[in-house]
Amino acid sequence: MRIPCPLCGPRDLREFTYRGAAEALERPAADAPPEAWDRLLHLRDNPAGRTRDLWYHDCCGSWLVVERCTVTHRVFSARPAGEVADAG
Amino acid sequence: MRYSGLRVLVEGLRGNRGWRPAWHRPEPKDAYDMVVIGGGGHGLSTAYYLARNHGVKSVAVLEKGWLGSGNIGRNTTIVRANYFLPGNSEFYSHSLKLWEGLESALNYNVMHSQRGLINLFHSDGQRDAFARRGNAMINQGDDAILLDPDGVREHLPWLDFENVRFPIYGGLLHPRGGTARHDAVAWGYARAASRLGVDIIENCEVTGIRVEGGKAKAVTTSLGEIAAKKVAIVVAGRSSEVAAMAGLTLPIESHVLQAFVTEGLKPCIDHVVSFGMGHFYISQSDKGGLVFGGDIDFYASYAARGNLPMAEHVMEAAMTLMPMIGRARVLRSWGGIMDMSPDGSPIIDRTPVEGLYLNCGWNYGGFKAVPASGWCLAHLMATGESHEVARRFRLDRFATGHLLDEEGTGSQHNLH
Numbered sequence: 040m041r042i043p044c045p046l047c048g049p050r051d052l053r054e055f056t057y058r059g060a061a062e063a064l065e066r067p068a069a070d071a072p073p074e075a076w077d078r079l080l081h082l083r084d085n086p087a088g089r090t091r092d093l094w095y096h097d098c099c100g101s102w103l104v105v106e107r108c109t110v111t112h113r114v115f116s117a118r119p120a121g122e123v124a125d126a127g
Numbered sequence: 128m129r130y131s132g133l134r135v136l137v138e139g140l141r142g143n144r145g146w147r148p149a150w151h152r153p154e155p156k157d158a159y160d161m162v163v164i165g166g167g168g169h170g171l172s173t174a175y176y177l178a179r180n181h182g183v184k185s186v187a188v189l190e191k192g193w194l195g196s197g198n199i200g201r202n203t204t205i206v207r208a209n210y211f212l213p214g215n216s217e218f219y220s221h222s223l224k225l226w227e228g229l230e231s232a233l234n235y236n237v238m239h240s241q242r243g244l245i246n247l248f249h250s251d252g253q254r255d256a257f258a259r260r261g262n263a264m265i266n267q268g269d270d271a272i273l274l275d276p277d278g279v280r281e282h283l284p285w286l287d288f289e290n291v292r293f294p295i296y297g298g299l300l301h302p303r304g305g306t307a308r309h310d311a312v313a314w315g316y317a318r319a320a321s322r323l324g325v326d327i328i329e330n331c332e333v334t335g336i337r338v339e340g341g342k343a344k345a346v347t348t349s350l351g352e353i354a355a356k357k358v359a360i361v362v363a364g365r366s367s368e369v370a371a372m373a374g375l376t377l378p379i380e381s382h383v384l385q386a387f388v389t390e391g392l393k394p395c396i397d398h399v400v401s402f403g404m405g406h407f408y409i410s411q412s413d414k415g416g417l418v419f420g421g422d423i424d425f426y427a428s429y430a431a432r433g434n435l436p437m438a439e440h441v442m443e444a445a446m447t448l449m450p451m452i453g454r455a456r457v458l459r460s461w462g463g464i465m466d467m468s469p470d471g472s473p474i475i476d477r478t479p480v481e482g483l484y485l486n487c488g489w490n491y492g493g494f495k496a497v498p499a500s501g502w503c504l505a506h507l508m509a510t511g512e513s514h515e516v517a518r519r520f521r522l523d524r525f526a527t528g529h530l531l532d533e534e535g536t537g538s539q540h541n542l543h
């Protein structure tokens with residue numbers, strides 16, 4: 040598996056650390072009800088197929104939202120997490 | 128047909144012509160009292176204990192592939208009761224006791240071998256943590272012996288004790304820990320359940336769950352609709368997918384875990400051994416293969432195969448701990464899809480849908496749990512009450528903050 044880092048180009052899986060579903064970017068407001076935090080921390084759509092998750096590139100230090108397939112391990116795209124979060 | 132030494136002798140003399148299939152292959156009926164989705168270890172043991180402990184007459188197990196095609200036929204077969212937290216400790220203790228009587232209960236040789244499990248430690252801090260764990264095991268009524276390096280040397284003289292980076296400080300020996308033949312566990316439960324009238328239906332994939340008025344009524348399958356008063360989802364790595372059929376989102380992420388086996392060798396490793404620095408554990412099968420594994424690949428996956436980095440990590444750990452393994456040739460590697468929960472502990476509970484039950488979240492460790500898991504889910508389905516050793520395995524514990532985080536790594540699915 041190789042991930043196309045927008046800064047460094049396609050790089051080997053060994054250089055990346057996986058964080059989890061990209062839902063982690065949708066952080067609830069501080070006064071959100073407990074259900075919102077349960078959703079953030081625990082509940083997962085966990086699709087067999089196309090998914091979006093968060094990876095950290097250990098070499099350049101960027102957080103990426105990677106779109107890939109959990110069944111074939113094919114990687115479609117990787118975008119800086121900051122851009123994705125700003126786009127909402 | 129009851130299996131016995133005499134039967135083997137008689138069949139041997141008669142050219143082995145009298146053996147019959149171990150379980151029936153019935154057509155599905157239109158309706159059952161209880162339907163168990165998933166014919167892995169947990170689904171089969173649930174069905175068996177529903178029939179045996181609670182006398183439920185009308186039970187079906189629906190399996191989309193063949194029996195043993197899931198994790199029950201892919202695991203590295205370690206059976207142990209060395210958990211620390213209240214909630215886990217009593218459950219795995221109960222499970223180990225069931226293992227100890229399993230072969231006579233099922234009339235099936237599952238090759239349960241209590242060869243002893245040794246968890247190695249490599250620092251003062253790790254020694255303290257294992258001493259504490261050993262005390263918790265003893266308090267639970269199970270067995271644990273703290274070994275110093277000489278004590279470990281007596282059992283495992285072939286380890287690299289003086290490794291510069293990770294010297295061996297000792298080990299925690301759990302004498303009642305060991306292994307069992309994984310497929311035999313599936314076959315043994317299937318045969319025993321079938322003898323009690325449970326319908327085991329292979330090649331029957333559940334594609335939908337019919338819910339009316341908040342109540343589960345039936346499952347739709349590749350072989351047609353099957354009505355049920357109660358339905359249990361027991362599908363390990365596929366839990367999120369099947370629960371979604373009833374509109375539920377679970378606290379589960381699916382990950383791939385790999386394992387490896389070498390060519391058959393003469394007996395050289397008598398115990399189950401785990402390395403405390405880097406995830407690596409090993410035992411030797413009765414066929415002679417060294418069976419070993421390590422961590423999950425760490426990214427969400429439904430592919431029953433992993434990538435090279437984890438394979439490399441496991442081999443490196445093996446060479447660090449026991450250089451003699453460098454002479455063995457790896458024969459095969461494979462992967463299984465693990466149902467990882469946010470705290471590393473399982474769920475055996477009702478769901479918000481009436482009549483729909485859930486058994487999942489087994490992470491790396493669901494093989495040893497097979498007997499107690501089925502025992503407790505059957506208890507819950509038949510009596511409406513959680514079994515006392517499984518009462519903390521609640522689905523709502525994440526929302527309420529009552530997590531059972533055995534490793535203390537926090538709410539992240541891939542860290543348990």
Ligand SMILES: Cc1cc2nc3c(=O)[nH]c(=O)nc-3n(C[C@H](O)[C@H](O)[C@H](O)COP(=O)(O)OP(=O)(O)OC[C@H]3O[C@@H](n4cnc5c(N)ncnc54)[C@H](O)[C@@H]3O)c2cc1C
Nearest residue numbers: 165167168169191197198199202203205333463493494495
């Ligand atoms: C490499 C590896 C090593 C492991 N090592 C150990 C170990 O040493 N000790 C230990 O305790 N545990 C270990 N485990 C974990 C253990 O194997 C699992 O936790 C346990 O087997 C899961 O429960 P199960 O047996 O019911 O799962 P499975 O055997 O996976 O059963 C689930 C079944 O559900 C079926 N299914 C899925 N979807 C559907 C559907 N829609 N309709 C019908 N059927 C469906 C599947 O086909 C499957 O047969 C290991 C796992 C792996 C992969």
Ligand SMILES: [Zn+2]
Nearest residue numbers: 044047096099
């Ligand atoms: Zn980069």
